[in-house]
Amino acid sequence: MAVQNDIEQKLSALEPALLVVENESHRHSVPANSETHFKVTLVSEQFRGMRAVKRHQSVYGLLKDELAGPVHALALHLYTPDEWQGEAPESPNCRGGNGL
Template identity: 70%
Template structure:
């Protein structure tokens, strides 16, 4: 199973309203078809009452095996449903890595 699929499967335990796991490895200086850099947008009621730090810690715990191995970078955009609505259902775009394409 691909790393992206493993991440998606694990995060489904949070019963997300929105779950987007994007492999952004192509934006970095890594071999083709790498699975090392990911961006996660997750909207869940499970985040109600938790700070951003606590939300991140929860995701880090859920993905500890992946973070200890193949995943080099993980951009997390974690929202409650009301926060997601207030943002206009939009998450920040990721910049290209300075070393990409070298």
């Protein structure tokens, strides 16, 4: 869980009211125990006044090393406290891959 821990530590810079990092690699055609596909749900006051693209860019900037290396896919669900409804959408099932 080294990659997941790195993601959690780096995203703490956004002072989240809620941060959930889920390793969804097991839902994809990757070797067991991979850390390549993640879903991030993050609620932060720092997103107030930011459009969705700017929110994503702020996360991408913090996770640039992970995105350049071990992380293949990153689903982002980013909210202000006022926008947060208590649940992020479910990720879709993997639609490809040839199995490993």
